[in-house]
Amino acid sequence: MDAVNQPVVAVVGPTAAGKSDLAVALAQRIGGEIVNVDAYQIYRGMDVGTAKLPEDERGGVPHHLLDVLDVSDSATVAEFQGWARAAIDDIRGRDAVPVLVGGSALYVRAVVDAFEFPGTDPEVRSRLEEELRTLGPEALHRRLAEQDPQAAASILVSNGRRIVRALEVVEITGRPFAASLPAHTAFYDDVRMIGVDVPRDVLDDRITRRVDRMWEAGLVDEVRALGSGLATSRTASRALGYSQVLAFLAGTMSEDEAKDATVRGTRKFARRQDSWFRKDPRIVWLPYDAPDLVEQAVEVSLTRGCGAGG
Template sequence: MPTTSTPPIVAVVGATASGKTGLSLDLAERLDGEVVNTDAMQVYRGMDIGTAKLPVAERRGIPHHLLDTLGVRDPATVAEFQGWARAEIGTIRGAGRTPVLVGGSALYTRAIVDRFEFPGTDEAVRARLEAELDEVGSAVLHERLRQVDPEAADRILVENGRRIVRALEVVEITGRPFTASLPTLDYADPRTIQLGVDIDRPTLDVRIEERVDAMFGAGFVDEVERLLDEGLAEGRTAPTAIGYREVIAHLRGELTYVEARDRTVFATRRFARRQDSWFRKDPRVVWLRYDDPDLADRAVAEVSKIGQAATGP
């Protein structure tokens, strides 16, 4: 049970390429903190360039958690990630330090910080839906999901076959929309704050294109080729990552190099819009301008406001 001296939980949220990583490092330095990754794909060893994983040399000596913990063949679910992250947060706070969560996976962040009990699973239903996914493709199942749960269909990318299967599975076994099982706006620990990095869309679009160009220039295609040798294509989660699926298609001869690059830019921009939309719907997020010269100071000031907040169970 938290005490009045228990450090808060700080989550840095916002769109990809908005500047979350830099702010998370500044906060960890100023709050005697440790960083907890909440990006679904940065847990995979070797997926470095395409996930914009911060190199060890650039982590300012700050401990980072939930990076490079899985091989590319290993599946990962939101429920598992929730358990891993909460365990790391507990250890960090137990040592009197501040956990600073950062990553682009909105659902993962919400699953960690909010009260969220996962519905069960039915292996037979899951297997049948996965077989259908292999047979007819994600677009067909996405349209089926739209018929039974339009809100879930709006939230899940057409290409994300695994999440579509999971949503259809939950609908079938619970008789309720998948969205009914998503986290509510209720922090599991009230000493939690989400800081959003606010950036305008034109600037973000330019940053995303520059990031993708830098990725391809840094050897992204070689990274994917190496990971394919390690079993990337056989994985259930890792090969769905934006950029990786486009480069895999390029290496298979289905896309040119330029097409893979352009589609990665397009997919990343679309993902960033979904991220922003998700977080904007959460009234608890405190938004701070990405280009504020006093960004770190303002962020620390916001965290200090919950420093003396009443603790919950």
């Protein structure tokens, strides 16, 4: 394939669906390189709790946008968009196929779609951030639910930063935050999207087992090692698993409570992920347990996808 015409492939779906393993196997088959579009795998040291593939499980496939920030750093979706698109241009320029993998519909769409972010107002932002500090994220989330129920349903109550941004957009534009999202119109000339389809009961079980493995693999020790940089982070500290372990280490919940809260929160988040991805008509859903899953994914990747017209 001509580098100019290389497709951009995205492997999406909820947490614990098996996206990372499929993306590696697919990249090996089509001459691809992985671009991480997970909001938390960009952080160094956040390995166990984000289910980041160890080096020896990446199949020799180059991975981009892993371990690029310290946990004390923060990054906006707009910044992430720029980094990911630069990685995609670099990969295509070397006649390889970019294979995006991640579970956040917002991050995936920010990269693959003609996605321009609404502006910001420093005064509005400053006021909302002060309210976040004094009132807490729960109060602001309730306000967002009144003003924009769809946005509130897509944002974790603990994610104060995103709540503030959604409220800011609503105030600046006078429209719901979701209304600022573009139609499913691709930024690239050829986008091919693969969804990993897992029944809810199976996914719930996989999430429970994943959290068990994370605890066994030393998630608590990982959080301890990240120290105050994680605890004071406006972004990294909100990650599922990490926020619960921080609460355990702070003495506000027991370790069993932290583990159970991680399972419940992850299941809820997975349902939200699935709901958002199901709204995208371009995604070809493949059964997670198909014996020929990789072959099906290869076929989708080699079939002309949605161009810039949607």
